[in-house]
Amino acid sequence: MEYDNNWQEKYSDMIATASGALARLRPGQRVFIGTGCGEPLALVSAMTDRAGQLADVEIIQLITKGDAPYADKRLADCFTINSFFISSNVRDMIQEGLGDYTPILMSDVPRLLHSGRLPLDVALIQVTPPDSRGKVSLGISVDIVRSAAENASLVIAQVNPHMPWTHGDSLLDIYDLDLLVPVDAPLIERLSNPPHEVSKKIGREVAALIPDGATVEFGLGRVPGVGRIPQAVMDFLHDKKDLGIHTEMISDSLMGLLESGAVTGARKTIDRGRITTSFCMGTKKLYDYVDDNPLFCFRPTEYVNDSNVIGKQKRMVSINMALEIDLTGQVCSDSVAGRFYSGIGG
Numbered sequence: 001m002e003y004d005n006n007w008q009e010k011y012s013d014m015i016a017t018a019s020g021a022l023a024r025l026r027p028g029q030r031v032f033i034g035t036g037c038g039e040p041l042a043l044v045s046a047m048t049d050r051a052g053q054l055a056d057v058e059i060i061q062l063i064t065k066g067d068a069p070y071a072d073k074r075l076a077d078c079f080t081i082n083s084f085f086i087s088s089n090v091r092d093m094i095q096e097g098l099g100d101y102t103p104i105l106m107s108d109v110p111r112l113l114h115s116g117r118l119p120l121d122v123a124l125i126q127v128t129p130p131d132s133r134g135k136v137s138l139g140i141s142v143d144i145v146r147s148a149a150e151n152a153s154l155v156i157a158q159v160n161p162h163m164p165w166t167h168g169d170s171l172l173d174i175y176d177l178d179l180l181v182p183v184d185a186p187l188i189e190r191l192s193n194p195p196h197e198v199s200k201k202i203g204r205e206v207a208a209l210i211p212d213g214a215t216v217e218f219g220l221g222r223v224p225g226v227g228r229i230p231q232a233v234m235d236f237l238h239d240k241k242d243l244g245i246h247t248e249m250i251s252d253s254l255m256g257l258l259e260s261g262a263v264t265g266a267r268k269t270i271d272r273g274r275i276t277t278s279f280c281m282g283t284k285k286l287y288d289y290v291d292d293n294p295l296f297c298f299r300p301t302e303y304v305n306d307s308n309v310i311g312k313q314k315r316m317v318s319i320n321m322a323l324e325i326d327l328t329g330q331v332c333s334d335s336v337a338g339r340f341y342s343g344i345g346g
Contacts, residue, residue: 001137001165001292003129007174011130014180018046021156021179025050029121030058032148037188037281038141039066040126040158043181047124051078058082060120062109062144063220064090065281066188073098084109084144085343094340101340106248106278107305110147123152128163130174138170139163140187140287142298143248143278149176158183164291168276168298190281192252195232203232206319210237213267215244215313218254219320220345230319237262244268245275246313248304248345250296252282255289269313271297278304 008015025031025047034040047057048069058080059070064087070079071090081090081099084106093099104112112118125145127136138145140163149155149172157177161184174180195203206229210216216237218230231253237243238260245254245263254275257263265273274297280286290296303309310316322331323341334344 001128001131003161004132004134007130008182011174011180014174014177016156016179016181018042018158018181018183019049021181022046022050024154024156024179025054025057025122027053027055027057030060030119032060032120032123032125032152033064034125034145034148035061035141035143035279036063036065037190038126038139038145038163038279039064039188040124040181040183041066041188042183042185043124043156043158045069048075048079051075054078056080060084060118060148061090062106063087065190071099083343085345086340087342091341101343103334103344105305106144106301106345107307108302109144110300110302113144113147113151116151120148120152122154122156123148124156124158125149126158126160126163127172127177128165129159129161134174135171136174136177137163137165138172138298139166140281140290140298141279142166142168142170143301146170146172146300147302154178156181160185160187162187162287164287166290166296166298167292167294168296169300169303170298186284187287189283190251191283192228192231195228195235199229199232200235202229203234204236206233207236207240210240210243210317211315212241213243214240214315214317215246215265215268217245217247217310217316217318217320218249218251219318220249229321233319242266244272244313245277246271246304246310246316247276248278248301250275250277250280250282250286250290252286255286267315270309276304
């Protein structure tokens with residue numbers, strides 16, 4: 001993708017420094033922060049630097065992968081966390097009652113924002129530089145970020161050339177943004193550890209149950225002491241034929257599956273021939289892989305996670321994890337021993 005080399009001059013009236021942009025933030029406001037590896041770290045840092053001037057700022061976020069300097073007990077009077085998914089770096093604050101978890105399906109979050117039931121004062125997001133048409137891409141994180149950007153009163157965008165240009169519903173007009181903060185810095189990376197032996201054994205057994213032509217979803221997270229089962233399954237699908245992918249998140253493990261030739265999407269009922277996803281978390285190798293790659297279709301969670309959309313796929317197979325199971329076969333995926341661990345997702 002060719003960006004507009006003169007964009008900073010063309011849109012000079014919208015450009016600000018991170019500290020200058022976050023000077024607009026006021027006590028008592030509700031702030032959305034972009035998801036996962038797409039988190040705008042420079043903006044988050046500038047916001048936290050203003051902690052002494054702020055109070056009762058509510059932080060809304062889906063998945064917190066990068067630094068969360070605001071999730072500090074010493075700043076509890078300044079920032080209150082309200083998360084739709086409990087990531088490891090905010091878990092202690094929420095479990096100790098210093099933050100909130102809002103149990104909601106990921107597919108319902110965009111509707112919550114569009115309806116105005118959860119009004120946003122400020123959205124901190126990260127995008128690519130604009131192209132010649134004045135379009136920017138949300139890159140690796142469309143999920144609920146698009147809805148936040150469309151509904152926040154003030155949208156501050158960290159503009160980063162390291163952000164991949166992705167296809168699907170990822171484009172915004174630059175005039176949908178209010179302030180542009182140029183930043184040239186690598187994205188957050190999520191490193192993948194080799195699967196545990198237990199994970200491999202489970203992955204092999206699960207893969208044997210997946211037929212040729214199936215459309216597969218790979219869940220997020222890991223089982224403590226066992227590992228990331230969905231990612232382990234991918235290693236044993238390389239001999240399958242015509243698999244399709246419809247999944248909220250993609251990781252580095254998917255690249256090996258694609259290179260094996262097992263994935264064509266030829267038998268998908270909808271979005272045939274394309275990989276439908278909402279966000280990705282991985283290494284720079286993955287980000288380079290999805291960059292300007294029309295095979296990948298990034299769409300909001302209100303589509304990717306919608307059970308009505310998922311139900312249209314024939315031979316849909318979802319590979320997810322549970323944290324607890326009782327003797328009747330009921331499973332729990334959001335908590336351990338009565339305490340929220342991650343959240344319901346979905």
